[in-house]
Amino acid sequence: xxxxxxxxxxxxxxxxxxxxxxxxxxxxxxxxxxxxxxxxxxxxxxxxxxxxxxxxxxxxxxxxxxxxxxxxxxxxxxxxxxxxxxxx
Numbered sequence: 001x002x003x004x005x006x007x008x009x010x011x012x013x014x015x016x017x018x019x020x021x022x023x024x025x026x027x028x029x030x031x032x033x034x035x036x037x038x039x040x041x042x043x044x045x046x047x048x049x050x051x052x053x054x055x056x057x058x059x060x061x062x063x064x065x066x067x068x069x070x071x072x073x074x075x076x077x078x079x080x081x082x083x084x085x086x087x088x
Contacts, residue, residue, distance in 0.1 A: 022060060022061040022062075023061075025061055026055065026058070026060070026061050026064065029051070029055040029064070030055055030056065032052075032055075034048075034049075034052050037049070037051060037052040047068070050067075050068045050070070051064070051068050053067075054067035054068045
């Protein structure tokens with residue numbers, strides 16, 4: 001992680017803060033199809049369906065995470081899952 005930050009800083013793209021990336025993450029999630037979400041759900045537990053629906057309705061990333069959160073899928077699971085596809 002430190003090396004990645006150093007490379008971004010050298011290229012003039014750092015620092016990047018979590019709050020500043022919300023719009024980009026939400027835009028990336030909205031550009032994905034239901035099949036894209038399903039393909040990323042490796043545990044086949046169905047979280048992709050909640051996140052897909054929430055990504056279409058939420059106005060912000062915190063709102064999306066709140067809509068997808070359940071007793072089974074806590075904040076860390078939803079947040080990590082959402083951010084994974086944005087780095088490709």
